[in-house]
Amino acid sequence: MEEQVRRVMADILELDPKSIDTSTSKDSTSSWDSLGHINLVVALEQEFQVSFDVSEIESMLSFSDVLDTLERKLQA
Amino acid sequence: MTSSPNAGDALRADFTAALSAGDRHKAIQAARNLTTAEARARHVSFLVGALGKTDLSALGLKKLRVALLSSFSIEFLRPHLILDAFLSGIQAEIYLAGFGQFQQEIRNPASGLYSFVPDVVILAVEGEVWLPQIYRRGFDHAMAGFAEVIKNFASELHSLIAAFRQHSTATLLVNNLAPPVRPQLGILDAQSEFGQRAGIAQANDQLAKVVRGSPGVLVVDYERVVSYHGAANWYDQRMHFYAGAPVSMSMLPKLAGEYMKFCRAVCGLAKKCLVVDLDNTLWGGVIGEDGLSGIRLDAVYPGNAFRAFQNEILNLQRRGVILAVASKNNVGEVQEVFNRHQHMILKPEHFSAMEVNWEPKSISLERIARKLNISLEHMVFADDNPAECAEVSRHLPMVTVIQLPKQPELYISALHENGWFDTISLSNEDQRRAGLYKQRDEAETLRETSTSLDDFLRGLEMEIVFAPVTASSLARSSQLTQKTNQLNTTTLRLNESDITSRMNDSTCSLTVVTVKDRFGDNGIVGLMIARFQARALEIEVFLLSCRVIGRSVETAMLAHLCDQALRRDAAELCGQIIPTAKNIPVRDVFERHGFAKLEESASGATTWRLDLTRQRVPWPQWIKVVDEEAFATKP
Numbered sequence: 001m002e003e004q005v006r007r008v009m010a011d012i013l014e015l016d017p018k019s020i021d022t023s024t025s026k027d028s029t030s031s032w033d034s035l036g037h038i039n040l041v042v043a044l045e046q047e048f049q050v051s052f053d054v055s056e057i058e059s060m061l062s063f064s065d066v067l068d069t070l071e072r073k074l075q076a
Numbered sequence: 077m078t079s080s081p082n083a084g085d086a087l088r089a090d091f092t093a094a095l096s097a098g099d100r101h102k103a104i105q106a107a108r109n110l111t112t113a114e115a116r117a118r119h120v121s122f123l124v125g126a127l128g129k130t131d132l133s134a135l136g137l138k139k140l141r142v143a144l145l146s147s148f149s150i151e152f153l154r155p156h157l158i159l160d161a162f163l164s165g166i167q168a169e170i171y172l173a174g175f176g177q178f179q180q181e182i183r184n185p186a187s188g189l190y191s192f193v194p195d196v197v198i199l200a201v202e203g204e205v206w207l208p209q210i211y212r213r214g215f216d217h218a219m220a221g222f223a224e225v226i227k228n229f230a231s232e233l234h235s236l237i238a239a240f241r242q243h244s245t246a247t248l249l250v251n252n253l254a255p256p257v258r259p260q261l262g263i264l265d266a267q268s269e270f271g272q273r274a275g276i277a278q279a280n281d282q283l284a285k286v287v288r289g290s291p292g293v294l295v296v297d298y299e300r301v302v303s304y305h306g307a308a309n310w311y312d313q314r315m316h317f318y319a320g321a322p323v324s325m326s327m328l329p330k331l332a333g334e335y336m337k338f339c340r341a342v343c344g345l346a347k348k349c350l351v352v353d354l355d356n357t358l359w360g361g362v363i364g365e366d367g368l369s370g371i372r373l374d375a376v377y378p379g380n381a382f383r384a385f386q387n388e389i390l391n392l393q394r395r396g397v398i399l400a401v402a403s404k405n406n407v408g409e410v411q412e413v414f415n416r417h418q419h420m421i422l423k424p425e426h427f428s429a430m431e432v433n434w435e436p437k438s439i440s441l442e443r444i445a446r447k448l449n450i451s452l453e454h455m456v457f458a459d460d461n462p463a464e465c466a467e468v469s470r471h472l473p474m475v476t477v478i479q480l481p482k483q484p485e486l487y488i489s490a491l492h493e494n495g496w497f498d499t500i501s502l503s504n505e506d507q508r509r510a511g512l513y514k515q516r517d518e519a520e521t522l523r524e525t526s527t528s529l530d531d532f533l534r535g536l537e538m539e540i541v542f543a544p545v546t547a548s549s550l551a552r553s554s555q556l557t558q559k560t561n562q563l564n565t566t567t568l569r570l571n572e573s574d575i576t577s578r579m580n581d582s583t584c585s586l587t588v589v590t591v592k593d594r595f596g597d598n599g600i601v602g603l604m605i606a607r608f609q610a611r612a613l614e615i616e617v618f619l620l621s622c623r624v625i626g627r628s629v630e631t632a633m634l635a636h637l638c639d640q641a642l643r644r645d646a647a648e649l650c651g652q653i654i655p656t657a658k659n660i661p662v663r664d665v666f667e668r669h670g671f672a673k674l675e676e677s678a679s680g681a682t683t684w685r686l687d688l689t690r691q692r693v694p695w696p697q698w699i700k701v702v703d704e705e706a707f708a709t710k711p
Contacts, residue, residue, distance in 0.1 A: 011118035014125055035151060038315070042325040043117035054318050 025062035098134035101473035203253035292573030
């Protein structure tokens, strides 16, 4: 799953997949603006066939946050 | 997840390679395959990113400047518009006005909208913004009805369109209104003449009325789009409240697709010809194996689904789409079905060409294109057999291929999904077009039996009518500028308001050309727009449909322009050739008629002049010419 998330983030935020790690966050990534955030959320929803509620959307502010939220979501 | 996350990698590589090789058709094909793959969103992001980073000038795409004005966050629509445009052969440049800024953008002559100089402007305003009185406060007005607020809405729209027209000749697309999802009166809403939904229906009638009276303005039937996909799927309350984006992200491609139907029509990219397979496409089963009584075509499933599909194809033909057949079969057996099967809805006379043989379908398609003088890019090929579809895609990537699904009941949706054949005007010529191509075929046969070209032309008994452009020929004139690619000196695309403004210019002369011959009336096939400048008549538009190519109609048109020029005492007739990939047949038209080349620009555009004090273009002898006065008095 980690690899798949990395691909989605790379495509949506126009990043090199290799550069994405636990230090990657909304604050540290210029292309991850509010528009990019919505696009990322929508792409993750399509990729993993889930639907996030707004509190989840607002909590996914880094690569690790995304992995945590998705993990919880997919287990539920 | 069933598919590997790498599934799209090969398609991405194909796309990137085709893009850098400047191969438009292959790049479009790869992009289309990628967008039908799973996980569309990230592929869209990849494709749009790649398009943005690449110099697309070598691809020969049509350029189109599209401005989006809306009442909600519409920036999410942008990538879908860019991608969908690309899939249609269009390089779209997008202008996004700040959301909620549509009034200011339209009314302020110095706005970003006008300095962008758009070709197409989309006015996507939600009903709630136009008519909050109906959407939000239905109760306050229920007793009095909505007549007053609807009247005000219509006049506001009218004044907005008038303001727009003062500053732009762009095509304006106006969304109509989708009704409230939950009427405040519940089931009572439908019982009351003052219900919210009834109010919106009236508002849409008024909107359509205002738009119909405004040249170059078109209604986008947003209400139909929403109801087709279902309001419950269309709207996303979460994104509405969280991001100010009421339309569900998964529906944005559908909305972009709807706008793109208009853009294709504006760019002259609407498809003109549908080529269909026969076995398992027009009927169930294989005629060569199942025989006349064994194929499925009747009132029960699956025969009824095939009949419905035939009926839908017939509707396209009535709308002006040219039909043809490409089938691997024995001619005799196919004829037997057409002539003897009682449930066949499509008849031989509905098809302008039939290729029934055992050759690869790509060869049949090329033959059809040659015979009907239609470019392969204007053809759509529909077949149930994936192998045939793949063969055509591989050899003729410029042909749009519809791979029909396994279930015949889904054929109609597959045929219409992209609206390939949608046009923005339906002229009489369109409805007669299929018949016209048949006439053309018969004329071709005459050409083969005539010994000399002169004999052939005399034998056609041509009559040509020149008439000024009027309100009744306005739609056809605009359509001709959008659709004519081969015999078109400048390929200037003009919408109705562009033409109207020239009609109001006394230095401009606009002439439509109608051609009749012994096989029938070809309708309006040519257009000339010329401008008197000092002592010269300068030709701005000179175009002729390829339907009447090779009959020296262009000579008569130039002779007519000479007459016009001499009548107003002009000393010269000037024209320009702007070369495109398609207009090779017209490039020598001035040279052939004695014009002298004045200059050639770096881009290859040439300017030509005929000195009328020394010579003129003579009238061809085999054409009977009717002048415009006679035309005007005709009933």
